[in-house]
Amino acid sequence: MTINPSADRWIGRSVPRVEDPALLTGRARFVDDIATSVGTLEAVIVRSPHGHATICSIDVSQALKSEGVAAVVTGEDVKRFTRSMTVGVKADVECWPIATDRVRYVGEPVAIVIAADRYLAEDAADKVAVDYEVLPAVVEPVAALQSDAPVLHPSLGSNLINERRFSYGDPDGAFASAAHRISIDVAYPRNSCTPIETYGVVASYEPGEDAYDILANFQGPFSIHAVVARALKVPGNRMRLRTPPSSGGSYGIKQGVFPYMILMSVAARIAGRPVKWIEDRLEHLAASVSATNRVTRLEAAVELDGRIRALDWDQIEDCGAHLRAPEPATLYRMHGNMTGAYAIDNLSIRNRVVLTNKTPTGLNRGFGGPQIYFPLERLMQRIARQLGLDPLEVIRRNLVPAASFPYRTASGALLDSGDYQSALDRAVLEGGLDELKRRRDEARAEGRLYGIGLAAVVEPSVSNMGYITTVLTPEQREKAGPKNGAQATATISIDPLGAVSVKVASVPQGQGHRTVLSQVVADTLGLDPTAITVVADVDTGRDAWSIASGNYSSRFAPAVAGAAKLAADRLRAKLGEVAAGQLNVQSDDVDFGQGRAFARSNPDNSVSFARVAAAAHWAPGTLPDSVDQTIRETVFWTPEQLQAPSAADEVNSSLCHGFIFDFCGVEIDRDTSEVRIDRYVTMHDCGTILHPAMVDGQVRGGFAQALGAALLEEFVYGADGSFLSGTLADYLIPTVMEVPDPIILHYESPSPFTPLGAKGVGEGNCMSTPACIANAVADAIGANDIVLPLSSSRIAGLLAGDEPQPKVKPKQVEDTAPGGQRKLTGGGSAEVAASRKEVWRMLLDPATLEAIIPGSHGVEKVSETHFTADVTLGVGPVKGRYKADIQLSDLDEPNAVTLSGKTVGALGSGEGSGRVTLEDLGGGRTRISYSYEAGIGGKVASVGGRLLDGAARVVIGQFFKALANHAGGGKVPGAGVFARLKALIGGGR
Amino acid sequence: MPKLSREGRYAIGFRLNGQEVTAHAPGRMLLTDLLRHVLGETGTHVGCEHGVCGACTVQVDGEPVRACLMLAAQAEGADIRTVEGLEPAAGELSPLQAAFREHFALQCGFCTAGILMSLDALLARIPDASEDAIREHLSGHLCRCTGYAPIVKAALAAQAQLKEEEAANA
Amino acid sequence: MKPAPFDYVRADALGEALEALHEAGDEARVISGGQSLVPMLNMRLARPSVLVDITRVSELKRIEQRKGQVFVGAAVRQVELERWAPLAGLLPMIAAMMPWVGHAQTRSRGTVCGSLAHADPSAELPLALLALGGEMHLRNRRKKRVLPASAFFMGMMATAVEPGEMIEAVAFPTHPMGTGTAFREIARRHGDFAIVACAAIARPDGTNRLAVGGVADTPQAIDLPDPSDAGFEDALNEFAWSLGARDDLHASARYRRDLVRSLGRQTVKEAIACRS
Known part of the structure; x- marks a missing residue:
């Protein structure tokens, strides 16, 4: 690494990070490391095991008696002290941070237990008894729109919470006259960038001032401060929000901690003590926040040469169970650049936002980008394929021409700068696209599966705080008043010894903001970066901040570093005047460098920076009249280009627009269908580069997360709303073994709109990479429809031909319900030494049931055909106590009966039914055959997925084995398929 | 044969970054919580508490071990090293x-x-x-x-x- | 994610452990490495009222070779077996498998017998036990018994270990000269539980044994002729279907059967190739 103090600029160099020594030695302070007030209590949240259910009752009496418990807070309590959170669309719906009448997703908070420590709080949480009435759930956005779909929020009347249509240019005319209409249908899955540090909140309440104090690893935007203060029914100045100095990654996700700020504030108020809550990983996966899943139909009007005349988008956005602020922002962040990197004049968009029984959505790296670039860039490949053109040519032909910047897109974005063609050409050359094509030819000649994918995207950064109001009609916006801009702020102060401190409200989560700001300010003030101290965490009670503050929309380099640059410039101008007096020269002759102020005309005439800088403290009377003070300079900067949406719904949704062109070569193993990425090339134009190593770090990090989204990661739900990706063994984050090192290339087109010429860079690969890899896989295997994530199993499904069939068809091969629902089916049979009548009697006799139900602690007869039981069920170490409710129906004495049961317990709930048939074998013997279908929800479904099928088989098998034994012995032939097969093919030695 | 009943707190003695330490904890406490919240050594981080993410990895008798999958009581007599023990001297990186x-x-x-x-x-x-x-x-x-x-x-x-x-x- | 309360007993001798297990009966679990049990404790899926820690029981910490078998005591860590010098020569299949067992950071503490006791059908060591025809040595305070893999594994995470009983050791048979072994596994990520894992033994007499994990509730095995034999493909296909593969989050049933056929064939061929 080069640190050369004589170089004329710090910006643009990869200086070591000031953040690292503390992080590398364990001294950094994350939210769970910070000392709390003596007497601080810890909270645990009781969460819904159901995707959709009415809460009939919550009994907290046992929990309150549990050791160390201070209070238990329920939705009723939260309602008493707060009001519903603000919803971003005009709709008759409430949005609470905790369930009040019903639960609408697995993991939704239902109660908060506050106790002396987390262990005791979890003990008590086990004792909170919630009685649910399960409701039908809907998890697919298209299904949610059906007229017969279960409705999550009755006040809305349906699950459609917002719909808007937009038209720019003349899309109808373009479609009518174009040579081709080419379309694609895409269902983009749910995933999350899942930081390794989970959420954390410490809250307290001072009743004398009616004021809340909250520490949270929140990342912004601080517009959410207003949402939380309103919900807590206090003015903003009675809700002090602080962030810890270090935060363990966020990637958007820690915006979603805000409902917990409200909950813990109420908890602290009720408990009368500060309350701390550290989310655990299971809570985080199930219920923190997720990116939206989206169903899109995209159609293009295309000329013969591949030029696109118009795009027609139909997007159905799934925001989960509640529309939480700032949603539906995911759907509107890209509104200005729905035409991607292409010059397309005609555009129509239909946007629908639906609610389903899944976790509410929020910020996630790439925010809205993957959902549009996946269909758009997959469509580009399809256009090339359908027209027999080179995909690279189709992209090139449609790119925004280099001479047209700043370029106004059809829907109103102002693309600030770039030369997309040159960047693309350079990537093709330096990244070696031709070589990949040769490799593809060779591989294919050998019968191997090799494909190349491309993707070109525009990466927006510095969000216009008004873009989300595009969801309102122009009339609604008129009424609400305009929203726009992106206030960034920076404060530079000088202490009495002349040392410089920088304070920003950017709340970094690992991006190295402090290092970069020290470079920026060092350059302006002629100091060494190590002499400058930077604080980037926020205290809303003390710091300069605004709604746009925070760490999101890749706004640091373009906006925050820019604001710091402006503050430094201002201070430098004043210090120049002070120094001019001290040096006896004109102020325009003063320069700063190497820790000194000097006369440019005579560098020997110099004075130390500290002496100039400290004058305002020690001898303000010596300052020239034109200088008020040099102690503290705060700059607020908002770009004029970010205007409110126009009456025609045009919106410049972001200030900066970087350009990315990616390509990759992949090979698919013919035997295992595993994907190997042979080479991945990513070209970035993010304007001026402030710190090359950090820019590459952002690219690599985004790429790795995007690779996860492309190949591994998905939040999977069962049709009943059960959550199936509940552990890090189910939600698969790529490791070092899965992530190749991409070749990173740069092209620099400084932004004319930002003080330093920088644009955002952190999110681009989350937008480009999933589409690029999907295009490569599609090219490799000749597939048309690609669904993410591209697991080997999914690719195998696309490649699969006819399967060799068995001679002996095993009984238990079954189809699984769609969407990987945690549905269990099975069956078996047992022969017993008893007549059908006797067996029949046993099945209806509580005493027999008690004896044969595995783990039974007592069976009670409610009616002739209705029993309740208290049972311990489990396999291996996994045991739980359940209340079971068993009903008999379709009685066909003595031939058949249907048993339906429900169980509820700490580890989850189950529901199922089985048909039992009795066959007379003669000689007083009966064969009992059974088949069952069961669904399981709750904790076990989320975290113990792999265990379930087996557990159900073991337990149900035990039941019938016990029945057989009870009836006088017998054997259970059901398990013998394998044994018989072995005998058949002569094995079994 | 020591028996730690569920109600009590027990002294656990081990070597931490070269120093003999004794800490008191209930028998069910995880090593992560003992290190972080009893001994105040917060450099070891908790990411998943089910042994997948690796954030809590420490060295136990020289081997890398998930501290979230180890009971504090199991540390009795062990030689444990955490990130706080890596620095050769304050302000100096290994x-x-x-x-x-x-x-x-x-x-x-x-x-x-x-x-x-x-x-x-x-x-x-x-x-x-x-x-x-x-x-x-x-x-x-x-x-x-x-x-x-x-x-x-x-x-x-x-x-x-x-x-x-x-x-x-x- | 904190364990529910339990009593913790640190046994210093085998007798103490057996006595403690006898006293607590069904409510007790043995702990040593804890790499399978502690996640379940943290998630409160498992709530034993007594944990009996056998880590310090010196009788259980031995790896011994005797009478054509390698005995691995219940407290022997996976990493100790992995680094045991004779392993590659005596049990080449297990030597090939060890890097696939979790990660270095879990093998450092997890025990060989703990993985077997957990009986995850996707795990490598249960597959090895079945493939090699190993035996589990169980005992309670009164008696000992020895079970083959097929009798030990009862189902997904269910074993024949009874209340008051514990695993004392596992015995893996070593092979006669001229035996070849091979191991292949497909998982979604490195270190994940297998979607399909195959372990094959090519015997000196020209017969082969293929064991498959990750598909049925317990590992399953089959004897197969030489891959050039006319009956090989049919037998393998019948075997693939017999395992009752199911769809789950990570793989379809069809993909699992495909892998049993393709990986199974490759693994058998590799075993034959290294039968010198």
Whole structure:
């Protein structure tokens, strides 16, 4: 690494990070490391095991008696002290941070237990008894729109919470006259960038001032401060929000901690003590926040040469169970650049936002980008394929021409700068696209599966705080008043010894903001970066901040570093005047460098920076009249280009627009269908580069997360709303073994709109990479429809031909319900030494049931055909106590009966039914055959997925084995398929 | 045969970063909680508490171990090293730590302590570990910021540095 | 994610452990490495009222070779077996498997017998036990018994270990000269539980044994002729279907059967190739 103090600029160099020594030695302070007030209590949240259910009752009496418990807070309590959170669309719906009448997703908070420590709080949480009435759930956005779909929020009347249509240019005319209409249908899955540090909140309440104090690893935007203060029914100045100095990654996700700020504030108020809550990983996966899943139909009007005349988008956005602020922002962040990197004049968009029984959505790296670039860039490949053109040519032909910047897109974005063609050409050359094509030819000649994918995207950064109001009609916006801009702020102060401190409200989560700001300010003030101290965490009670503050929309380099640059410039101008007096020269002759102020005309005439800088403290009377003070300079900067949406719904949704062109070569193993990425090339134009190593770090990090989204990661739900990706063994984050090192290339087109010429860079690969890899896989295997994530199993499904069939068809091969629902089916049979009548009697006799139900602690007869039981069920170490409710129906004495049961317990709930048939074998013997279908929800479904099928088989098998034994012995032939097969093919030695 | 009943708190004695320590904890407490909240050594981080992410990795008798999958009571008599024990002196980074800084092998730094403890154990046991062995070792850690490549580079650079120092001392 | 309360007993001798297990009966679990049990404790899926820690029981910490078998005591860590010098020569299949067992950071503490006791059908060591025809040595305070893999594994995470009983050791048979073994596994990520894992033994007499994990509730095995034999493909296909593969989050049933056929064939061929 080069640190050369004589170089004329710090910006643009990869200086070591000031953040690292503390992080590398364990001294950094994350939210769970910070000392709390003596007497601080810890909270645990009781969460819904159901995707959709009415809460009939919550009994907290046992929990309150549990050791160390201070209070238990329920939705009723939260309602008493707060009001519903603000919803971003005009709709008759409430949005609470905790369930009040019903639960609408697995993991939704239902109660908060506050106790002396987390262990005791979890003990008590086990004792909170919630009685649910399960409701039908809907998890697919298209299904949610059906007229017969279960409705999550009755006040809305349906699950459609917002719909808007937009038209720019003349899309109808373009479609009518174009040579081709080419379309694609895409269902983009749910995933999350899942930081390794989970959420954390410490809250307290001072009743004398009616004021809340909250520490949270929140990342912004601080517009959410207003949402939380309103919900807590206090003015903003009675809700002090602080962030810890270090935060363990966020990637958007820690915006979603805000409902917990409200909950813990109420908890602290009720408990009368500060309350701390550290989310655990299971809570985080199930219920923190997720990116939206989206169903899109995209159609293009295309000329013969591949030029696109118009795009027609139909997007159905799934925001989960509640529309939480700032949603539906995911759907509107890209509104200005729905035409991607292409010059397309005609555009129509239909946007629908639906609610389903899944976790509410929020910020996630790439925010809205993957959902549009996946269909758009997959469509580009399809256009090339359908027209027999080179995909690279189709992209090139449609790119925004280099001479047209700043370029106004059809829907109103102002693309600030770039030369997309040159960047693309350079990537093709330096990244070696031709070589990949040769490799593809060779591989294919050998019968191997090799494909190349491309993707070109525009990466927006510095969000216009008004873009989300595009969801309102122009009339609604008129009424609400305009929203726009992106206030960034920076404060530079000088202490009495002349040392410089920088304070920003950017709340970094690992991006190295402090290092970069020290470079920026060092350059302006002629100091060494190590002499400058930077604080980037926020205290809303003390710091300069605004709604746009925070760490999101890749706004640091373009906006925050820019604001710091402006503050430094201002201070430098004043210090120049002070120094001019001290040096006896004109102020325009003063320069700063190497820790000194000097006369440019005579560098020997110099004075130390500290002496100039400290004058305002020690001898303000010596300052020239034109200088008020040099102690503290705060700059607020908002770009004029970010205007409110126009009456025609045009919106410049972001200030900066970087350009990315990616390509990759992949090979698919013919035997295992595993994907190997042979080479991945990513070209970035993010304007001026402030710190090359950090820019590459952002690219690599985004790429790795995007690779996860492309190949591994998905939040999977069962049709009943059960959550199936509940552990890090189910939600698969790529490791070092899965992530190749991409070749990173740069092209620099400084932004004319930002003080330093920088644009955002952190999110681009989350937008480009999933589409690029999907295009490569599609090219490799000749597939048309690609669904993410591209697991080997999914690719195998696309490649699969006819399967060799068995001679002996095993009984238990079954189809699984769609969407990987945690549905269990099975069956078996047992022969017993008893007549059908006797067996029949046993099945209806509580005493027999008690004896044969595995783990039974007592069976009670409610009616002739209705029993309740208290049972311990489990396999291996996994045991739980359940209340079971068993009903008999379709009685066909003595031939058949249907048993339906429900169980509820700490580890989850189950529901199922089985048909039992009795066959007379003669000689007083009966064969009992059974088949069952069961669904399981709750904790076990989320975290113990792999265990379930087996557990159900073991337990149900035990039941019938016990029945057989009870009836006088017998054997259970059901398990013998394998044994018989072995005998058949002569094995079994 | 010691029996720790569920109600009590018990003294657990072990060696932590070269110092004998005794801490009191209930029998069910996890080693992560003992280190962080009883002893105040918060450099060991908690990411998943089910043994997948690797953030809490510490060295127990020289081997890298998930502290979230170890009961504090099981630490009795063990020699435990955490990230707080890696620095040769206050304000001075070990070759491995310095390589991480030089190669930008960390961003948020939350997973870093665990990775350092794993790599430190590997390089101590197998100074010549191949890049493949380093990768295989790193596969027990999740990092969401860096994309891993800089971590591999830093590990290789530290290895080279350590070998050089070894040769100089020999 | 914190364990529910339990009593913790640190046994210093085998007798103490057996006595403690006898006293607590069904409510007790043995702990040593804890790499399978502690996640379940943290998630409160498992709530034993007594944990009996056998880590310090010196009788259980031995790896011994005797009478054509390698005995691995219940407290022997996976990493100890992995680094046991004779392993590659005596049990090449297990030597090939060890890097696939979790990660270095879990092998450092997890025990060989703990993985077997957990009986995850996707795990490598249960597959090895079945493939090699190993035996589990169980005992309670009164008696000992020895079970083959097929009798030990009852189902997904269910074993024949009874209340008051514990695993004392596992015995893996070593092979006669001229035996070849091979191991292949497909997982979604490195270190994940297998979607399909195959372990094959090519015997000196020309017959082969293929064991498959990750598909049925317990590992399953089959004897197969030489891959050039006319009946090989049919037998393998029948075997693939017989395992009752199911769809789950990570793989379809069809993909699992495909892998049993393709990996199974490759693994058998590799075993034959290294039968010197």
